[in-house]
Amino acid sequence: MKSAAFNFISPALLLNALELQTQYPNYSKFLGGGQSMGPMLNLRLAQPDQLVSLQRIAGLKAHRLQESKLFLGALTTHAQIEDKVVPDVTQGFMPYVAANIAYRAIRNQGTLGGSLCHADPAADWVSTMMVLDATVHMSRLGANGNMETRHMAVSDFMLGAFTTEIHEDEILTNISISAFPPDAHWGYYKICQKPGEFARSIAAVLSIESLGVHRIVVGATHSKPILINDAKPLLHSCDKGAIQVTLREHGLEADDFEFQNHVTAVIRAIRMASMPHSDPHH
Ligand SMILES: Cc1cc2nc3c(=O)[nH]c(=O)nc-3n(C[C@H](O)[C@H](O)[C@H](O)COP(=O)(O)OP(=O)(O)OC[C@H]3O[C@@H](n4cnc5c(N)ncnc54)[C@H](O)[C@@H]3O)c2cc1C
Structure with missing residues (x-):
């Protein structure tokens, strides 16, 4: 199937993009990397009158380090993060x-901001940004x-x-992320039917003793x-029964x-976080 007809426009300024959105108040959508919007258009699950592409807005592709925070433009692609084209303040996390998101063609186009706005519970960035306690910045x-x-x-x-x-x-x-101190430990495990597919379960773990952070996020839920903020006992014991009780609570x-998938993902992510070199990229 092909998409329904729509007006397409790609402004260079954030202000213009916001103004254009008000011209079609009933149905205009922003376009990031198009990796979720494209299929939705082709299946006619989305039928906007207008698409406002954000691709020419340079500020949305920029990044800056400010004190101990990294600000990533919403249009930062998965591949730029994978390749460390943007700084990594998370010790390889x-x-x-x-x-491990989809495959390279998707990662070249798909964006961090687009993934968060699309908000698929099985999206990798949704769980990751929650465990990192990241902040989203919005303009209107x-x-x-x-x-x-x-x-x-x-x-x-x-x-x-x-x-x-x-x-x-x-x-x-923008999305802002606090830099890890040296004592940070992370683990991430997702269960997929095939490599490159959306996950059946995701577990993300972050432990920073010096900051009192002991967090687990379980994604690919309904x-x-x-978000489990007080996970210190689970991170220490990795006890299956206690994990089951906590997830139910x-x-x-x-x-x-x-x-069972979620429990297994949590156990494996905790084990990964307890290993001395959890970054296979180093
Ligand atoms: C075959 C396939 C496999 C995939 N596998 C995975 C996977 O394993 N894990 C995973 O996490 N993801 C996966 N994805 C999704 C992919 O990561 C997309 O990049 C992501 O979901 C959306 O990002 P995007 O930049 O392409 O957004 P778009 O498709 O452009 O937009 C998605 C939504 O967000 C809105 N939007 C986008 N950017 C902004 C913004 N800056 N401000 C306001 N609204 C905005 C759009 O209006 C739209 O509603 C897969 C996608 C495909 C097609």
Whole structure:
């Protein structure tokens, strides 16, 4: 099937992109890397009157290090993270995750911001950014025509499957990530039927003793990934029974098969985090 007809425009300025969005208030969509939007258009699951491509807006592709925070433009691609074209402040965690998203053609085009806005619970960045406690930064036009910005933690941004806090007239501009101190340990494990496919389960683990961070995120659930903030006992014991109880307490909805996948992913991610060299890229 081919997409329905739409007006396509690719402005060079963020302000213009925001203004253009207001011209088709009923149905205009932003386009990032097009890796989710493309299939949705072709299947006619999305039929916008207008697509506003963000690809020519240089600021959305930029990055900067500010004190101990890395700000990545929303259009940073998975491949740029994989290849460390942008700095890695996560001791190999983000490049590892990026390298295991789909296959290279998707990673060349798909963007970090697009993945978060699309909010597939099985998307790798959704769980990863939650365990990193990353922040999303958004811009929109205010009533007086001035640009307004706001930011929030990714765990608040994510509302459920394919649902986020972003408004139709808002652009996700940056994602900020705190640099790991030396005592950070991470683990990431996803269960896929075949390499390159969306995950059946994702477990992301981050432990930073000096900051009191002991976090687990379980993704590829039916809704928003599950965030366990006080996971220190689980990270120490890796006890299967305790993991099962904790996942149930945190409201994980899954049939027996899915539940077993999630438990297995958590155990393997915890084990990975406990290994001295968890970055296969080094
Ligand atoms: C075959 C295939 C396999 C895949 N496998 C995986 C996988 O294993 N793991 C995984 O995580 N992902 C996977 N993906 C998804 C891929 O990572 C996409 O890149 C991602 O979901 C969307 O990013 P995008 O930049 O292409 O966004 P787009 O497709 O351009 O947009 C997606 C949505 O986000 C909105 N949007 C995009 N950017 C912005 C912005 N800056 N501000 C506001 N709204 C915005 C769009 O309006 C649209 O609603 C796969 C995709 C395909 C086609």
